[in-house]
Amino acid sequence: MNKRAMRRGLTTFWWLTVVFLYLPLAVVMLFSFNASNSAARMTGFSLRWYHQLLGNEQIMSAFANTLILAVISSVIALAIGCMIGYGMYRHRHRKLGWLIILIYLPIVLPDIVFGISEMAFFVQFHRLTGFLQPGLTTMIIAHVTFQIPFVALIVYSRFVGLDPTLFEAAKDLYASPVKRVVHFMLPTIKPALISAFFLSFTLSVDDFVISFFTSGPESATLPIYIWGAIKKGISPEINAIATLMIGAVALAAVFSLMFNRRRA
Amino acid sequence: MSNSHTTAMQSGQTLGRSQAMVREARHLLFTVTPGAAWIILFLVLPSVYLMAVAFMTNGPYGLPQMPLSLESFKQLAGFGFLGWSPGNIYTLLRSLWQTFLATALVVIVAYPIAYYISTCREKWRPLMLLAVVVPSWTNQVIRAFGWMNLLAPGTPLSSFAETLGLISPNMGLYPSNFAVTLGLAYNFLPFMVLPLYAAFEKLDTAQVEAAQDLYATPFKAFWHAVFPQTLPGLLAGVVLVAIPAFGMYVVPELLGGGKGMMLGNLVATQFSGGSNWPLGAAGAILMLIATFIGLFAMRRIGKRLGGGEEVVI
Amino acid sequence: MIHNKTRAALAVSLSSMLLAGGAQAEEGKLYLFNWTQYMDPAIIEAFEEQFDVEVVQNYFNSNPELISKLNAGGTSQYDVIVPSNYYIPRLIETGLVQKLDRSKLPNFDNLMPQFKDPIFDPGAEYSAAYQWGVTGMVYNTETFPDAANSWSLLFDPEVNNDYPFSLIGDGQVAVGSACAYLGAGYQCADLDSLKNAARTLIETKNRDNFSGFADGTPTLQQLARGVVHAGMSFNGDYLFYKEEDPESFANLAFTIPDEGAEMWVDAMMIPADAPNPDLAHEFINFMLDAQIGAQLSNYNYYASPNEAARPYLDEVLTESPTQPTDEEMQRLYFTPSLKGEELQTFQQLWSEVKAR
Numbered sequence: 001m002n003k004r005a006m007r008r009g010l011t012t013f014w015w016l017t018v019v020f021l022y023l024p025l026a027v028v029m030l031f032s033f034n035a036s037n038s039a040a041r042m043t044g045f046s047l048r049w050y051h052q053l054l055g056n057e058q059i060m061s062a063f064a065n066t067l068i069l070a071v072i073s074s075v076i077a078l079a080i081g082c083m084i085g086y087g088m089y090r091h092r093h094r095k096l097g098w099l100i101i102l103i104y105l106p107i108v109l110p111d112i113v114f115g116i117s118e119m120a121f122f123v124q125f126h127r128l129t130g131f132l133q134p135g136l137t138t139m140i141i142a143h144v145t146f147q148i149p150f151v152a153l154i155v156y157s158r159f160v161g162l163d164p165t166l167f168e169a170a171k172d173l174y175a176s177p178v179k180r181v182v183h184f185m186l187p188t189i190k191p192a193l194i195s196a197f198f199l200s201f202t203l204s205v206d207d208f209v210i211s212f213f214t215s216g217p218e219s220a221t222l223p224i225y226i227w228g229a230i231k232k233g234i235s236p237e238i239n240a241i242a243t244l245m246i247g248a249v250a251l252a253a254v255f256s257l258m259f260n261r262r263r264a
Numbered sequence: 265m266s267n268s269h270t271t272a273m274q275s276g277q278t279l280g281r282s283q284a285m286v287r288e289a290r291h292l293l294f295t296v297t298p299g300a301a302w303i304i305l306f307l308v309l310p311s312v313y314l315m316a317v318a319f320m321t322n323g324p325y326g327l328p329q330m331p332l333s334l335e336s337f338k339q340l341a342g343f344g345f346l347g348w349s350p351g352n353i354y355t356l357l358r359s360l361w362q363t364f365l366a367t368a369l370v371v372i373v374a375y376p377i378a379y380y381i382s383t384c385r386e387k388w389r390p391l392m393l394l395a396v397v398v399p400s401w402t403n404q405v406i407r408a409f410g411w412m413n414l415l416a417p418g419t420p421l422s423s424f425a426e427t428l429g430l431i432s433p434n435m436g437l438y439p440s441n442f443a444v445t446l447g448l449a450y451n452f453l454p455f456m457v458l459p460l461y462a463a464f465e466k467l468d469t470a471q472v473e474a475a476q477d478l479y480a481t482p483f484k485a486f487w488h489a490v491f492p493q494t495l496p497g498l499l500a501g502v503v504l505v506a507i508p509a510f511g512m513y514v515v516p517e518l519l520g521g522g523k524g525m526m527l528g529n530l531v532a533t534q535f536s537g538g539s540n541w542p543l544g545a546a547g548a549i550l551m552l553i554a555t556f557i558g559l560f561a562m563r564r565i566g567k568r569l570g571g572g573e574e575v576v577i
Numbered sequence: 578m579i580h581n582k583t584r585a586a587l588a589v590s591l592s593s594m595l596l597a598g599g600a601q602a603e604e605g606k607l608y609l610f611n612w613t614q615y616m617d618p619a620i621i622e623a624f625e626e627q628f629d630v631e632v633v634q635n636y637f638n639s640n641p642e643l644i645s646k647l648n649a650g651g652t653s654q655y656d657v658i659v660p661s662n663y664y665i666p667r668l669i670e671t672g673l674v675q676k677l678d679r680s681k682l683p684n685f686d687n688l689m690p691q692f693k694d695p696i697f698d699p700g701a702e703y704s705a706a707y708q709w710g711v712t713g714m715v716y717n718t719e720t721f722p723d724a725a726n727s728w729s730l731l732f733d734p735e736v737n738n739d740y741p742f743s744l745i746g747d748g749q750v751a752v753g754s755a756c757a758y759l760g761a762g763y764q765c766a767d768l769d770s771l772k773n774a775a776r777t778l779i780e781t782k783n784r785d786n787f788s789g790f791a792d793g794t795p796t797l798q799q800l801a802r803g804v805v806h807a808g809m810s811f812n813g814d815y816l817f818y819k820e821e822d823p824e825s826f827a828n829l830a831f832t833i834p835d836e837g838a839e840m841w842v843d844a845m846m847i848p849a850d851a852p853n854p855d856l857a858h859e860f861i862n863f864m865l866d867a868q869i870g871a872q873l874s875n876y877n878y879y880a881s882p883n884e885a886a887r888p889y890l891d892e893v894l895t896e897s898p899t900q901p902t903d904e905e906m907q908r909l910y911f912t913p914s915l916k917g918e919e920l921q922t923f924q925q926l927w928s929e930v931k932a933r
């Protein structure tokens with residue numbers, strides 16, 4: 001077989017795949033600047049859909065909810081997941097099978113089962129106790145639940161990658177466990193913490209199904225708003241919101257590239 | 265696993281050592297409890313409650329009520345008081361079939377792509393991997409919406425398919441079962457590329473070169489030297505793609521237009537549109553069983569092949 | 578320095594956000610759960626101003642969606658809901674709604690006599706009519722210049738085998754329309770007719786040019802954009818969007834098929850555990866005001882149940898399709914309210930239709 005021909009074939013295939021990956025997003029972005037309300041024809045360039053966004057209170061509050069949900073859930077998940085990650089590392093010689101199963105559970109559970117379980121549970125819980133009405137709080141709880149495992153695994157693998165003698169050295173250096181955590185542990189795993197936070201954040205923003213089933217009247221996030229808008233049949237406005245979200249993702253991609261470069 | 269500890273225990277249980285062990289146990293409890301409790305309280309307990317719901321009776325307007333019964337499972341199997349009907353079985357088969365198609369499509373695309381990336385210059389690889397992953401950072405609702413726009417009637421892609429005679433005139437590629445397959449594959453492509461890439465990167469080139477001398481055709485060389493080495497990555501990818509694809513709700517809902525209903529939709533409708541919680545919960549149990557069978561099977565295959573690597577997510 | 582400041586600002590804004598998020602269902606807020614595109618924003622503003630409160634609006638696209646939200650905790654999260662006639666008896670029976678206090682609704686007297694004692698809620702003890710309308714067929718007159726005024730445009734493959742079309746997602750309305758098409762009448766209730774209707778629906782949805790089940794309002798968008806060429810929707814929404822986008826709607830016609838179609842009444846109700854029932858009563862009373870009632874109809878193009886509003890109504894509201902002619906009224910029917918075995922039979926048939 002001709003190696004160069006194969007190479008050229010592969011290169012072509014690569015670029016075709018890139019087109020496949022970005023075409024749907026590009027179309028959304030393109031049509032967000034469409035002058036008319038047509039999903040099939042570009043009739044001209046305009047920013048009218050973006051102007052509409054700014055005046056829309058619901059979208060603004062959905063935007064705020066998305067951020068609040070992502071930041072708060074990620075912070076909580078980071079704290080809890082970090083502890084579990086460290087516990088798993090420190091006690092990795094014990095039989096922790098039940099813990100591993102527990103940690104993998106949120107990962108393998110299908111979103112839809114996850115979402116409706118939470119919903120059914122919160123509804124029943126609220127009926128019995130009067131607490132945890134569906135809303136931002138229940139959404140935060142649900143998000144933390146699926147973020148914890150990822151944080152734990154990232155932190156765990158960072159610890160595993162460390163030189164074990166470091167821990168002994170730290171023990172000699174700092175007497176109190178609190179100091180050890182503050183001056184040794186956290187600085188050493190900082191890169192893992194940063195990537196765990198970003199992953200949690202992304203997971204939260206990316207989630208629709210679980211948010212959808214645990215949300216209340218005032219806690220719609222952008223994905224929930226977009227879903228509602230699609231169901232309602234309005235298109236150009238969705239294009240504009242989606243474009244902003246895609247823009248944010250692109251920005252995140254650039255940052256992550258720079259972050260990786262600097263580390264390398 | 266706990267070898268070091270048991271030997272330590274046997275070698276002399278001084279007071280200090282047992283005190284240290286208590287401290288260790290307390291440490292374990294302290295670090296692990298919050299997270300474990302969180303998951304138990306907010307996921308295990310809700311799941312158990314959902315399973316209980318499956319064994320309750322459907323109330324007049326969809327909420328579960330006593331007494332306990334197996335009614336919802338009978339309904340799921342298609343037995344109603346109108347006699348047996350195959351609707352739900354169709355849905356299950358359709359879910360399996362769509363999962364299979366999407367996974368196959370993803371393998372076909374991801375395999376050469378992962379290989380290609382691993383052969384490119386090192387400084388480009390992170391960028392290329394990033395390019396594959398970035399679309400999946402956007403919300404899945406937006407991604408499905410993008411395909412809705414691309415495949416609607418009158419769009420260039422639909423017109424093209426029309427001239428090829430793939431669809432009848434005036435129709436679009438969306439909504440259709442094809443759109444669902446495509447949407448699923450699009451969603452999960454990165455999950456296959458990443459583990460495959462990891463496998464290709466570790467490829468033992470000496471073995472490959474030896475195989476090239478040994479076997480007459482490049483295909484045979486590939487089959488005997490390359491493919492087995494990438495198998496663990498492939499299996500991991502299959503698990504990562506097939507399991508979430510099987511439980512997918514958004515893609516069939518938006519791209520299927522009511523024709524391509526999958527198990528996820530059957531379950532979701534019982535809570536968000538039709539209202540029959542026990543039936544939805546029974547569907548969720550079916551979904552879980554299928555998921556765990558899939559996971560277990562993959563693990564077995566992975567172990568038998570003995571790639572040395574645990575194929576657990 | 579700057580760094581510290583931004584951090585402090587972030588902390589402050591974050592904690593205030595948390596507080597805002599935590600304090601749900603506070604005083605001075607009215608939670609309204611309404612159909613999409615059904616409320617004049619100016620009315621909401623007027624109410625907010627008059628009572629110095631905030632109205633939080635949430636939207637649904639179909640009755641099944643409404644009831645599932647109520648099941649999922651909504652009974653204690655919304656103050657006013659706007660279900661349709663055939664869901665009202667269910668809501669009352671299951672105790673999901675509370676009785677209205679008529680003493681707090683002086684404007685109730687403004688309603689037309691037939692809405693003061695509707696069959697779906699005798700004596701209107703639980704509900705106050707909001708608007709009423711028709712679910713008919715909307716189609717593209719360019720695509721189908723000679724279309725007969727019949728459901729056959731949707732259900733008969735010989736009439737339309739080439740152009741994409743959709744059916745309404747609310748099962749009872751879809752089944753009723755199929756029944757009407759088959760000659761059993763929109764309100765068909767016997768098992769054989771229902772089964773036949775389900776069979777027709779299964780055949781229909783498996784046709785190549787069936788594009789999906791869609792709710793009434795989005796169907797209009799799909800029609801306007803040419804995604805489908807025929808579908809089912811509501812008279813008022815049709816006029817509303819036609820006014821908004823005359824160009825796209827120039828070739829779209831709304832019709833009430835000869836075989837019969839649905840007429841519905843949407844009414845305001847208060848969920849059993851509404852956070853703010855007093856304000857809910859104020860709101861319902863506000864909506865029943867003569868001028869507000871007229872303003873609502875003038876905005877959303879639906880017929881008003883409000884007798885006192887009549888003098889203020891726009892000309893267009895007195896004509897078909899908003900106000901069907903006497904002849905059209907002959908073939909409009911309420912969707913039956915199902916319960917017990919009937920409901921279960923229907924649900925089984927409908928889930929079969931969706932799954933096949």
